[in-house]
Amino acid sequence: MKRIDERFPRKERLQGKRNFDRVYKDGAVYRTQHIVLFCLRDNVEGRKAAFVTSKRLGKAVRRNRIRRRLREAYRRFRAGLPERVHLVFVARSGVAELEWEGLLGEMGTVLLRAGLKKS
């Protein structure tokens, strides 16, 4: 079996306030129960993603854990995504209680809805 590329290097992280603002302003929005996805495909450089955990989700330890799990889940789908797309994943309350399989499933769902992934 061919090993799939599950890496997520630093340069694929979305950084800088202006990039975020652009995705929030011009990007399309897709929601599931625990994830909100902002997605911008027009006129962007590279494939970049970011994960947002607001203070409402808990203190720093809890937010870090949520963000790390989201990133791990994203890694599983990264290779099948388009080359030019900016993504911002926003965690909603309840993600922390989600099982790993459930989180993977939800990540797949939200990417499917955004049309970034074939079923």
Next chain:
RNA sequence: GGUGGAAACCAGGUGGCCGCGCGCGGCCCUACGGCCGUGUCGAGGAAAGUCCGGGCUCCUCAGGGCAGGGUGCUGGGUAACUCCCAGUGGGAGAAAUCCCAAGGAAAGUGCCACAGAGAACAGACCGCCUGCGGCGAAAGCCGCGGGCAAGGGUGAAACGGUGAGGUAAGAGCUCACCAGUGCCGGCGGCGACGCCGGCAGCUAGGCAAACCCCACCCGGAGCAAGACCGAAUAGGAGAGGAGAGACGGCCCGUCUCGUUCCCACUCUCGGGUAGGUCGCUCGAGACGCGCGGAGACGCGCGUUCAAGACAAAUGGUCACCGCAGCGCACGGCCGAUUCGUUCGGCUUCUUCAUGCAGCUGACAGAACCCGGCUUACGGUUUCCUCCGGCA
């Protein structure tokens, strides 16, 4: 076994698979960077709150004062502290032990509600005693005046306590003892202070976490400090300045021609935004040993380099093992029973001792770096206090 208290320590482990950051090595490469390999490498005791104290950096700098703020028993530790250690004096407790912003109220100002007669150079309601007058058989009562502060009552607090003398009744009015205050002396201690002796006066309220006084300390900002590199656009400074003149503006000139400057163009320079790099981790460092000290801590020697992110890395997932608790089963005990069994309850003690792919596992994430404080929180060990039982 319980109970209360004090210290010290730990912060589950191992291994796959997939990732992230950093360092090192190699290869590719103009460079940014990419790929591969590799590592005693990669969160905490509080990384937290940001309550103190420093280092570091910049600003202002001739020195000082005032204002403002902080601290407040003594001695020591420290780079420094509001911290720590050792003591002193108070307080809590049966004890182990713990707690205390603990200078000054005979510098000044202010406050002390309600109650109460009186609350700050005390006061006289009831009361006690007494002189005179009146009434009355008397006890006594009434009126006017005087003496007193023992007793009652109020209050958080009422101007020493007990006893004796004294007196009309009383009172530190006098005396003895005690408590407390001030002063002097001696002894011990570096000192706070303690102990002892003497003298004085006769009692002097509390609150300075009220204003304040006294002593000591404090310049301001903060790593988004600060340093360097530096697009695009606009603007600034300087240099060059061809060609055309039918054609920009201005000046000289009637016009033509011509010239200077501006503009345009080219080049250079400096400031500087976005952005990037540095600051950024070797430091009051960590560990070990020895010495000094009662301790905080200090000194010496040796070894060692152990996170550096920036919409913010240090993880995700699976398996096994360990510890503690819980649950269930089994076992044990008790009760009921149709006495094969089945059902229900308990499993708190003693001895022996078993299983489960069972469940649960605390507080919490570095953001320039240290020293503290405070708060959150799971567990282990040791020592001590008191209580109960057994020997």
Next chain:
RNA sequence: CGCGGGGUGGUGCAGUCUGGUAGCACGCCGGGCUCAUAACCCGGAAGUCGCCGGUUCGAAUCCGGUCCCCGCUA
């Protein structure tokens, strides 16, 4: 990183500086007025003063600690 403001009946606020009585409005409850409702009139209940300590005879108030909420600068 550095600061500021706030927490008091159900709600919104006074009172805190200068310590002794917690007050106002709306709402709520009961009664009256009305055929009835509103308005109006009368009466009433309701507050661990965020929490924990300390100072004081006495603390919402003074002091220290702590928790939460809101906001500001870069």
